[in-house]
Structures are given as structure tokens and as C-alpha cells.
Amino acid sequence: MTSIISVQNLRKTYGKIIAVADISFEVAQGEIFGFLGPNGAGKTTTVECLQALRDPDSGKISVIGLDPLRQAQELRRRIGSQLQESALPDRIKVWEALDLFASVTDKISDWHPLLEQWGLAEKRKSSFAALSGGQKQRLFIALSLVNNPEVVFLDEMTTGLDPAARRVAWDLIRAVRDRGTTVVLVTHFMDEAENLCDRVAIVDKGKIVASDSPQGLIASYATGVRVLFSTDKPDLAFLEKVSGVKNVTRRGDRVEVEGSGPLLALVAAALVEHDIVPPDLRVEQPSLEDVFLKVTGRAVVD
């Protein structure tokens, strides 16, 4: 694996507040790397240091072979940035913004396809202030790609997008990755990290607490499977003897069976054997959310 980003022992404090305690990681060329964590975990500070927008207190950073402290301008020219907090002049038109931001690169850059891809073609002559929140957000993503960057940093890129637009955005970002651009994504959405990222680093309190592919994280941290169903039969003690079952909990008619292995099939067979045929029998596979709960000890709160 060729690293396009390499960070060692990054630390950044604001006065007494430790935003980033000690973070080290590598990002491979051509992958989608995600930072997942609650607000205030240090994700944004970390990627801002990588984009030469903040100076770290200590640590070594290399992005596309450049040092953000000493080669900031060249770095900013060759990467793309979608920032969490930024704006454009109210009266700039969509096409003017794209045309302007395309001019920073010497590479041939045609911004017209971005208008189509990000659903802005009809709004090309609208002023920034007249755009909806989602349209502004899509314009900022388009601007981050307009200079054909080698690495693009997307900080909470789907905030403000409706569910359909989020799916489209994910597909477009995958296409960007497939064309060879490395993507660094900051998100607090579990589904986004799980669906989109090749690798995820879970950040909490300024540190990376776990890092792997979403499937890898789930495999190592959340082995349990849950089978859920409803029944009014009182005696379910037989379930505890089914192979793989670790725990059976019951709230009224709702039953939750925790365990591992091929739990659904075995539990189903045991239920049928005891003449219980619940219509709502289903299995819940562990998700990144379970991993997150396990490694941080709490749920992400918006």
C-alpha cells in the first residue's frame, strides 16, 4: 500500500482544550478513508491540519509528499476542500464560483460536468444566496472537486442533503475514488461511514480508538447477532439451550435473543419445534453503531 497521507503523533490544543491528543494514521492512494466520531472528537481539527488550515502543536504530517507547514500553498492547490463552515459571496453566481475556483489549477479543468453531476445545471445562473441549503452543500462539494484534486477532504458533506441526494452523493464520491482521487471523509453518520468508506477510523476525545474496514471493525468488535420476534407463549426456556445463544431477554411479547453463529436458523428451528411461528421473526446483524458503542462506551449524539 502506497501512503498518500501519513500522520504521526498529531497534537493540537486550543488553550486548555485538547482538540487532538495524539493521532497517527496512514491513508492509501485511491481509498475512501473516513473519520467517524461525535462532535468535538477532533475530526475537523485533524483534517484542517492536513489541509494547511491550522498549524498543529506537534506531530509530523505528509500529504501527497508535502508538508502543510512549509508547502501550504502548493498543497492547497493540489487538494480539494469542502469545509464545514464557509460561505461564498451572496451575489456570486453558481457558474462564476466554479469558473473562479477552477482557475487555481494549471491542469485542464472543465467544470461543466460537475454542474450536471451535482444537480446544479438549472441553478447555474442563480446567486449563492438564492440556493437552498442542500444546493449550497452540493456546490461546495463541486468546488472541492473542480481543480481535479489528488486528495479531497469532505467534512460532513451530506449535512443538509435529503436522503435521495445523500445516496447520489455517495455514488458520485465512489466514482471520484474510482478515477483515482483519494477521499478523506469526516462524518458522524454511521450509515455513511459504513456504506462509503473503504477504511474507517473511529475518533473519540482526540484519539483514534479503532481503525479498520467497516466489515473488519464489525468482525473484531461486534461479533454478536440478535434475533427478534414476538410471542405470547410464556415458556421460552428451551431457547437458552440452543447452540450459540448467550442471552434471552423479554419485554412483554417482544423477545430478543443474543448470540453468535447461525443464530437465526437455529432459533427458528427451535421455535417451530415448539409450535411457535412468529410472523415477525428477524435477525439484526451487528453494525458500525455497535462497534462505536463498544469502543467509545456511548452512542453518537447529534
Add this chain to the structure above:
Amino acid sequence: MRTLTKLTWVEIKLFIREPMVVVFTLALPIIFLFVMGGVFGNTPNPEVYRGVGAMNYYMPSYYGLVMMAIGTVALPLHLAGYRERGILRRLRASSFSIWTVLGSQLLVSAIIAILGSLLVTVLGLATYSPDLPENIPQLIGAFFLGVACFTSFGFFLGAVLPSTRAAQGIGLILFFVMMILGGAGPPPEVMSNVMGFIGDITPLRYVILTLQNAWLPGPDFDWYTSASLVTAGITVVSALLAARFFRWE
């Protein structure tokens, strides 16, 4: 270079689309031109207006007024607003340098000042028949010195004023004080000592004196060395302070 050209062109369009700054930089000087011209005409009176006709006095003054509106209203509002709203941050993240951002503003200021002054010239000449400028090369020199002075002054205000509101408040106060007391309002000869003193400490006074001496004919109005040096001094000090206090966010 391509980035500077693009940004300058976008900024010119944005300038024209912002009604408030257009009113202050382009419309107000013309309104004053017609009011003052209508009231005072251009007959010389040895008591006031440095002994020359009111319109001969005011034509170069209104060049100064256009520049001053850029430096006190347009630029501070623009820069403070850009910083407050995260536009500077957005530009910086895409590798726009401070030289591109401020360079484009300098170019826009010069272009708007030229546009405003041409408007004043054409409308003034067409209505109140002031004398034509005597020394065109000197006038051009004085003009660009004035533009540099107020652009630099605007950068300074834009760098130190923390918010759009502050820029609006302070900028407008400075605009009116300078306009009335600094040489584009009533003739300095009729002002009280205090008013005269305040007028003397405004940059506009020296920009206007330099412009007037280039415009007006006769041995009394040679190149105004001391006024032009004060103007140059304000330019340099403002630029240094702007560089010292400039913040992207």
C-alpha cells in the same frame, strides 16, 4: 496571474451588484456635484475655495470622494464580511493567496475610482463648465496616489474591524466626517478651528489637496509636495498595519 484576473473580474461584478457601495462610491459624488454646482456655480470668490471657482475646487475633490468612499465604506465592509462569513477561509483553502485576494481588491478599487471619476468629469463638464485640468500627468499621478492611499486605508480598516456591523458603523462615521470636513463639503475657509483641525487630520484632506493642485492652473497650484508626502505616508502606514493585523478567520 490567471487567478488574479478571474477574481478581479468576479469582484467587479460583485461590486456592481452591491447597491449600498454603488450608492456611496458612484451615486453620492454625482448628487453632490449637482447640488454644489447648482448652489455655487463656478465664479471665483477670493474668500473661499482657495480663491478658485467652486466647481474648479470640487471636481478634483469629488475624485477624492469616490476614492474615500471605497476606502471607508466598500473595502472595510467587504473584507470584514468576507472574514466573518468564512469566505476568506473558503478562498484560502483553495490556495488563493493574500496577494491575490488583496491584489484583486486593489485593482477593483482602481477601476471603480476611474469609473466614478470619469462619471464626475463627464457630468461636471457637461453642466457647470469647470476649467479642464491643467497638468494631466500630475493629475494621473495624484489620482493613483489617492487610490493607493484609500485602498491601503480600507485594507487597514478591513483588517482591524472585527465584524460587518463594526465596519458599517465605523466606516460610515469616517465617511461622513471626512466628506464634510476633509475637503469635499463646505469650503475649509468657513469652518471653525475645531472643524478645520479635524479636517486636517483626515487623509481625504491631503488626497484632495494633491489632486486639486494638479488640476488647478497658476503658480499657486504647483505639485503639492507636502500633501503628497502625507498621502504617501498614510498609504505606507495603513498597508503595514493591514499586513500586521490581517486575519483569514
